[in-house]
Amino acid sequence: MTVTAGASTTALDLGPARALTCRECGHQVPLAAEFACAECFGPLEVAYEFGDVTRADIEAGPKSIWRYRQLLPVPSDVDAHPNTEPGLTRLVKADRLAAALGVKSLWVKDDTGNPTHSFKDRVVAVALAAARQLGFTVLACPSTGNLANAVAAAAARAGWESVVLIPSSLERAKVLTTAVYDGALIAVDGNYDDVNRLATELAAEHEDWAFVNVNVRPYYAEGSKSLGYEVAEQLGWRLPDQVVVPVASGAQLTKVDKGFREFTELGLVEGKPYRVFGAQATGCSPVSAAYKAGQDVVSPVKPDTIARSLAIGAPADGPYVLDAVRRTNGAVEDVSDEEVVEGIRLLARTEGIFAETAGGVTVATAKKLIDTGQLDPDAETVLLITGDGLKTLDAVQDKIGPRATVPPSAAAVREALES
Secondary structure (H helix, E strand, O other), X not given: OEEEEOOEEEEOOOOOEEEEEEOOOXXXXXXXXXXXXXXXXXXXXXEEOOOOOOHHHHHOOOOOHHHHHHHOOOOOOHHHOOOOOOOOOOEEEOHHHHHHXXXXXEEEEEHHHXXXXXXXXXXXXXXXXXXXXXXXXEEEEEOOOHHHHHHHHHHHHHOOEEXXXXXXXXXXXXXXXXXXXXXXXXXXXXXXHHHHHHHHHHHHHOOOEEEOOOOOHHHHHHOOHXXXXXXXXXXXXXXXXXXXXXXXXXXXXXXXXXXXXXXXXXXXXXXXXXXXXXXXXXXXXXXXXXXXXXXXXOXXXXXXXXXXXXXXXOOOOHHHHHHHHHHXXXXXXXXXXXXXXXXXXXXXXXXXXXXXXXXXXXXXXXXXXXXXXXXXXXXXXXXXXXXXXXXXXXXXXXXXXXXXXXXXXHHHHHHHHHO
């Protein structure tokens, strides 16, 4: 099978991936740089034919997401090409946070340890591997920040050019941590949804540009399955009872759920009921609003929240988030910006993990779910912390600082501590 992208043609090797299938009507098309069904305009996702995969195979693999290469749409020699090698981040037993929240057993999946300090390194690594097979030569994206970092870094590592589009109001730290890789960084006057529409237009004009979350989105999104895989493997090859996932486009939540289901179907873990919960900021909570209203359609909103990495007013996977949480008897909840900041500070002071605003959303939502009786405090729970707090310092800079400023004397320090 071959595919043409731009002027280049290459034989396809995407491992176990066999086709793209529509999530709405089930229509299948050959593997290609396509993201919408020609029959009903529904979104396409990767369909697989998995071979025999064992725990031993995975455990013998690289200490990165490529240990799961037999389950991802990437070639078997994926780690032979320069990439940022994300994944296998730590799963932290969060006993002090558990005590603060009133939960019996709590884990934090700390994805701040990825190369550019967010889970986006996972999805970009998979997108880059697919883009290389599909004949692209430029890596691109619209982004709320973390994806911008990941695309710019991955392109630099691979020796590719990058084109990154961001809202002009993006946090300064995320702008700088993208610009440092010296790709083409373009700020756009508008919110993320405006930037995303522009990216879709540009993707049609530039056939050699792989917009990771547009024209190669079916492959890109599969990278989030590795979060589900790792949680199950790090728990000793078993599924948690409950997981709380931040929701922006919604793809991460649906793919973590997909990862759990695939591990079960392949016999890598014992099947059991588990519950999936989504977390949003109230200032951009279209999925939470639809869930609470009992609707199947997610109505777009104009974002207004400090949690800019989650500020997607028209989430592409919103309906599928609703499907996943309802199927697993979970829920979607939202929290105020004030609660987001307190969530950041609570995680930091109990577990020594400094999360960005999306992490504050996850922690604060977990607290709200417990307080409202939606999340079972006696069930083993995992919180996904998907980005580093150093990226969103503006969220806390006016809330924290030195306890006191004193002259250089021990007496002054004692006095400050006593007061």
